[in-house]
Each structure stands twice: as C-alpha cells, then as structure tokens.
Amino acid sequence: MSGMGGTGDGTSASNAPARRETRGAVELTAAMLLSGTIGVFVVESGASPFTVVFYRCVFGALFLGLYCLARGFFRNHGFTPKKLALAALGGVFIVFNWAFLFEAYGSTSISVATVVYHTQPFFVVLLGALFFRERITRQKAGWLLVAFLGLVLVAGVSASDLSGDGAYLVGLGYALLAALFYGLSTIITKRVTGVRPHLVALVQVLLGIPLLLPFTRLGESAHLGTGWAWLAGLGFLHTGVMYALMYSAYQKLPTAKIAVLAFVYPAAALLSDWAVYGHHVTWVQALGIPLIVAASLGTNLGRRPRLRRARPAVRPPASAASPGRRTAATPATAAARRATPAA
Structure with missing residues (x-):
C-alpha cells in the first residue's frame, strides 16, 4: 500500500508544474480579455480622458490597497527610498500613458489606437x-x-486625413506617445526589484491621484450618471482584478507563453470595438496587424526575421553550435522580452 501511495504522490508532484502553468495561462487570458474591454468602459463613461484616468486611479488604489492589506503584502514590503522613487517615476509615465491612449480612442477608434499602441x-x-x-x-x-x-x-492615413483638421493624425500621435510612455515606465519599473508588483502598482495609482488632479474636470462628476459604474469598473476590474490576475500569471508562466498570450488583448479590443460600435479595420489595415504581431513576438522571443538558409553538409559538434548559446540578458533585453502590453 505504501508503494502505491508513493507512486500516486510522485504522479501528483510531476503534474503540479503542468497544472500551475495551465492555471497561469487561464489567469493571463482572463486578464487580457478584460484589458480588451477597457476602450468600451472609457467611451461609455462619458468623461474626458484625464478625468477617466483620475477616477481609475482612485478606484484602483482602493482595490489594490485592500488587496495588499488582505494578503499581508505591507509586511516586509522591500521598498527602499531609491526603489520607492523609481516606482513613483514609473507611475508618472504609466498614468499619462493611460491618458494619451484614452485620448487616441476618440480621435481614431479603439481598434486602431490599440494596434498602434501595441508597438510598446x-x-x-x-x-x-x-x-x-x-x-x-x-x-x-x-x-x-x-x-x-x-x-x-x-x-x-489618407489624403483627407492630411487635408482635414488633422484629428486622426493627432489620435495616432497620442497612441504612439502612450506606447512611448509605457516603454519608459517599463524600463524604469524593471529596476524595482525585490518588491511585489502589486505594491509598485499601488504606489503608481496613488501618485496618479494628485498628479492628474490639475488636469481633471471635476465638474463633470455631477453629470456622469451611469458613467460612475463604468469608471468604478475601470478601477476595480481593469486596475485591481486585471493586475492581480496578470501578476499571479507571470509567476507561473515562461516568457514565451506570456508573449503569445499578450495578443489576446488587441484581439479582444478589436472584437469589442466591432461588437459594440460596429467599427472595423479596413483590408489594408488588416494587412498591417500580423506584421506588428509577428514583429512583437520576434522581439520578445528573440527570433530572426529572415529566410531559412541552406544548412552545411557537415554540421559542427553540439558543443560548438553557437545558436544553442545564450548571452546574459541585459536589463533592457529582459524588459523587452517580458513587457506585456496592457493598458
């Protein structure tokens, strides 16, 4: 009986990593599906972009604060003055990244802005x-x-976009600026080691409240009506629940699977934009989407954009084969491979 019990325990132990990875894949997929609906929540709230981000920070800070308190993350938090300053600096870029992305929604569309934003x-x-x-x-x-x-x-971009008021071009610029700010936040936040990402996110949304206050139209608050439900959803669902799912998944998944599953986000955004507002990309725009997807995957996974060359007749010994070697990743390389586009 003891032998049978040992075999069962061994099988259970061997299946544990697979179950852990499967759970991580489900969590990240759910997080990316949530992320793909952000545009709808922003538009339906009826508030201006900076006002939306302000209340997203307020509701997000409330959720993340309670979550970190319940999980005991404030004990042995790992923050030093330098790490706290870096987290705050990353927060400056992340909140303005949200604001510029939400500005892009109104000038272009959720679909186009999201795909352009995916150049992060x-x-x-x-x-x-x-x-x-x-x-x-x-x-x-x-x-x-x-x-x-x-x-x-x-x-x-068409001739009418160039000859008109330029709103569409401005929207594209906002999406690119949002992607740039996301990149800056990624580069900075990756330097904050030894601190739970939930706490880093909490610092960033807390900072966003006073930072965005001068740009916020508080007078809109009295006329939002049902828009409050959409704003609360952005804070609790898309900042609280979504981040908790993402950070939990990151601990369970290899970088390659994270990079692949990240593309659930733009796919879900395109689908929600079409389902709710009837917006769809043109055939020409559709040709560009797989190029950005392939390039992002190639950058994250380290693949080469070239045609396969003929192999030599005599293969070198395995020990001398350079493709099998990997050089140590620099902070920038690690950040590029692990950056997960999510609004």
Whole structure:
C-alpha cells in the first residue's frame, strides 16, 4: 500500500508544474480579455480622458490597497527610498500613458489606437539602447522595420486625413506617445526589484491621484450618471482584478507563453470595438496587424526575421553550435522580452 501511495504522490508532484502553468495561462487570458474591454468602459463613461484616468486611479488604489492589506503584502514590503522613487517615476509615465491612449480612442477608434499602441516592445528596445547603451542588432533592427511597415498599414492615413483638421493624425500621435510612455515606465519599473508588483502598482495609482488632479474636470462628476459604474469598473476590474490576475500569471508562466498570450488583448479590443460600435479595420489595415504581431513576438522571443538558409553538409559538434548559446540578458533585453502590453 505504501508503494502505491508513493507512486500516486510522485504522479501528483510531476503534474503540479503542468497544472500551475495551465492555471497561469487561464489567469493571463482572463486578464487580457478584460484589458480588451477597457476602450468600451472609457467611451461609455462619458468623461474626458484625464478625468477617466483620475477616477481609475482612485478606484484602483482602493482595490489594490485592500488587496495588499488582505494578503499581508505591507509586511516586509522591500521598498527602499531609491526603489520607492523609481516606482513613483514609473507611475508618472504609466498614468499619462493611460491618458494619451484614452485620448487616441476618440480621435481614431479603439481598434486602431490599440494596434498602434501595441508597438510598446519596440520602444522598450529603443529606450534600452538609449539608456543602457545596448546595441541594436541586425535582428532587432529587422523586427523594428517590420513593425514600422505594419504601423504604416494600420495607420491607414489618407489624403483627407492630411487635408482635414488633422484629428486622426493627432489620435495616432497620442497612441504612439502612450506606447512611448509605457516603454519608459517599463524600463524604469524593471529596476524595482525585490518588491511585489502589486505594491509598485499601488504606489503608481496613488501618485496618479494628485498628479492628474490639475488636469481633471471635476465638474463633470455631477453629470456622469451611469458613467460612475463604468469608471468604478475601470478601477476595480481593469486596475485591481486585471493586475492581480496578470501578476499571479507571470509567476507561473515562461516568457514565451506570456508573449503569445499578450495578443489576446488587441484581439479582444478589436472584437469589442466591432461588437459594440460596429467599427472595423479596413483590408489594408488588416494587412498591417500580423506584421506588428509577428514583429512583437520576434522581439520578445528573440527570433530572426529572415529566410531559412541552406544548412552545411557537415554540421559542427553540439558543443560548438553557437545558436544553442545564450548571452546574459541585459536589463533592457529582459524588459523587452517580458513587457506585456496592457493598458
């Protein structure tokens, strides 16, 4: 009987990592599906973008504060003055990243703004080269070119956009600026080690409250009506629940699976924009989406954008095969591979 019990325990132990990874995949998928509905909540709230972000920070701070308190995260928090300052600096960029993305929704559409915003990993690469002096290899440059071509197609700029009031171009600029700010936040926040990400997020949304107050139209609050439910949803669901799911999933999943599942977010955003508002991308724009998707995956997973070359007749010994080697990742490289686009 003891032998049978030992076998059962061994089987259970061997299945534990697989179950853990499956649970992580479910959590991250749920988080990305939630993220894909952010645009609908923003538009339906009826508030201006900076007002939306202000109340997202208020409700998000309330949820994350209670969550961290219930989980005991405030004990042995790991913050030092330097780490707290870095978390706060990252918060400056993350809250303005939200504001510019929400501005882009109104000038373009949820679909176009989300896909353009999904160029975040490439800004992380460029910022890594700027701040960490990391060399941009031909592989990275190739993916940046692919992403740029995809961006040109997705933008779908026409002659009327150039001759009109320029609102559409401004919206594209807002989406790119949001992606840049997300990249800056990623580069900075990755330096905050030894602190639970929930606490880092809490610091950032708390900072967002006084930071955004001067830009917030508080007078709108009296006329929001049902918009309050949408704003509360952004805080509790898209900042509290979504972040809790994401951070839990990150601990269970390999980087490659995180990079792949991250594309549930733009897919869900396109679907919700079509289902609720009837917006859809054109055929030309649709051609650009897979280019951005492929380039983002290639950047995160370290794949090369080139055609397969003929293998030599005599293969070198396994010990000498350079493709099997991996160099140590710099902070910028690690940030580029692990950055998960989420509004």
